[in-house]
Amino acid sequence: MNERLRALPSGSHVTVTHPAGRHNLVVGIPKHLKVTVDGSAGYFIGGLCDGPEITVQGFVGWSVGENLMSGCVKVQGNASECVGASAHGGTVVIEGDASARVGISLKGGTVAVAGDVGHMSGFMAQAGTILVGGDAGAFLGDSLYEAVIYVAGKVRSLGSDARIEDLTQADVHAVSQLVKITGFDHISAEDVVRVASAKELYNFDALKGTQY
DSSP states (O other): OHHHHHHSOTTOEEEEEOOTTOSSOSOSOOSOOEEEEESOOOTTTTTTOEEEEEEESSOBOTTTTTTOOEEEEEESSOBOSOTTTTOOSSEEEESSOBOSOTTTTOEEEEEEESSOBOTTTTTTOOEEEEEESSOBOSSBTTTOOSOEEEESSOBOOBOTTEEEEOOOHHHHHHHHHHHHHHTOTTOOGGGOEEEEEOOSSSSOOTTTTOOO
């Protein structure tokens, strides 16, 4: 099926029917296609893509939008772990809740979840933006680098080297734009919490605390 999608001309609109929870659907598409997955799907939906607009009318498993380069993957339900893992660009939108490790190793993409996210979300996120419309689980932003996380609800706990920072007007503008793009009208851009790196792990000193 992925080979047939890659053979289509740019601008085509396709509906994938009866996905039945299958894995690796709409993977490795390097062009602008509009693809609707009519039902719930499995792991790695929309992975390794560069340009398509993908809408899943159901739930998805692990690593939706993994290594996304550009385009958009929208899930009209809940998602399992590792949403948007290592995404370099584009946008991954989850209209329900997501499990653990949302945006793990994010490298420049945008991940937006309307509801709650699980533990270790934003783990080792290097660049990009994560927006959480509900609550965030434990160890949020552990080992965070230059990515920024916005949370509309409660943060259970922060991970290593993550801290809450003051919200700036630039942050409010950025969140407002994301709210427009995602349609997450329940989020107030002025009331989100900004989580970013304290940057104390940037320079690792293997000899710190040792004596000779």
